Amino acid sequence: MRKELRIFKALCDETRLKIVEFLLDGEKCVCEIVPYTGRAQSTVSIQLAKLEDLGIVESRREGKSVYYKIINPKIKEILKIAGDD
Numbered sequence: 001m002r003k004e005l006r007i008f009k010a011l012c013d014e015t016r017l018k019i020v021e022f023l024l025d026g027e028k029c030v031c032e033i034v035p036y037t038g039r040a041q042s043t044v045s046i047q048l049a050k051l052e053d054l055g056i057v058e059s060r061r062e063g064k065s066v067y068y069k070i071i072n073p074k075i076k077e078i079l080k081i082a083g084d085d
Helices: 003-011 014-023 030-037 041-053 073-083
Strands: 057-062 065-070
Touching: 003 014, 003 073, 014 030, 014 041, 014 057, 014 065, 014 073, 030 041, 030 065, 041 057, 041 065
Parallel strands: none
Antiparallel strands: 057 065
16 A cells, blocks of 8 residues: 555544644653543554554653654645645
């Protein structure tokens, strides 16, 4: 499957899209992402793993906390274009 198609399919999921939108303004801890999405921690972790596998986000561990940030600059552009009315 083409990488572009995989990115669009990833963004079609409501939880993943919400996570990516939340990360647009910078790195966030999972402890911030979970309450923002309103989903269970296990669900958020699964979706973050999918986003990381696709090269959309990357994680780093600091003690017991895990932080995520967007690493694919195309994602910000896609969401900017999609958000224009």
